[in-house]
Amino acid sequence: MREHSPWNGPWGPRRPHHHPEGHHPEGHHPEGLSPYGPPHEHPHERGRRGGHGGPGRRGPGGRGRAQRGDVRAAALLLLAEEPMHGYQLMQAMAERTGGAWRPSPGAVYPTLAQLEDEGLVTVRSEGGRKLVTLTDAGREQAAGLEDPFVALSDDADRPDLRRILEDVHHAARQISSRGSAAQLEAAAKALAEARRALYLLLADGDG
Numbered sequence: 001m002r003e004h005s006p007w008n009g010p011w012g013p014r015r016p017h018h019h020p021e022g023h024h025p026e027g028h029h030p031e032g033l034s035p036y037g038p039p040h041e042h043p044h045e046r047g048r049r050g051g052h053g054g055p056g057r058r059g060p061g062g063r064g065r066a067q068r069g070d071v072r073a074a075a076l077l078l079l080a081e082e083p084m085h086g087y088q089l090m091q092a093m094a095e096r097t098g099g100a101w102r103p104s105p106g107a108v109y110p111t112l113a114q115l116e117d118e119g120l121v122t123v124r125s126e127g128g129r130k131l132v133t134l135t136d137a138g139r140e141q142a143a144g145l146e147d148p149f150v151a152l153s154d155d156a157d158r159p160d161l162r163r164i165l166e167d168v169h170h171a172a173r174q175i176s177s178r179g180s181a182a183q184l185e186a187a188a189k190a191l192a193e194a195r196r197a198l199y200l201l202l203a204d205g206d207g
Contacts (some may be wrong), residue, residue, distance in 0.1 A: 071111045073145045073146070074089075074096075074149065075115065076115070077142055077148070078092050079134045079142070080134055080138075083132060083133040084131070086129075086132070089112075090102070112132055116132075120135055121133060121135060122135055
């Protein structure tokens, strides 16, 4: 560990870590603090972001579990385009996936720290934040990576059935708790018809 690392901050130097790739403790810095820039995670985004992994693969009706290492690959590929701050990287990852993948600060910042430890990036202070730049070794590694955004971009227009089902469930609960007898009967009929329509789609065997 470099003794004069720019990551030494008011909360003390970073301690050596030996966590598997993609499994870094989110308590690495005091809550709300990051050497890469201000964290910008809205509570309502927590259910949509990719957490410690990345876009991963979609399963039937929704997105699959994130794949470990995607944050690392995404960071290297984006930094190969230009130096960025940590928050800029998070914004770029979200933009590349149309907002479908929003890695948390607890996933991005420890990944950048690990890349620095490995000599793949250098870091310098700029306006109170840390600008991350690829080294020659980092560019060499980035050149051999597959684009982690491709899988999600290819089916970005695919309907998210899980989200639709959640909306339907919410509407059904509202009718169940507030609806009249006639509304309850109509809702039950609509749901039964929807179920039959879905089975008919399977029976058609098209698509």
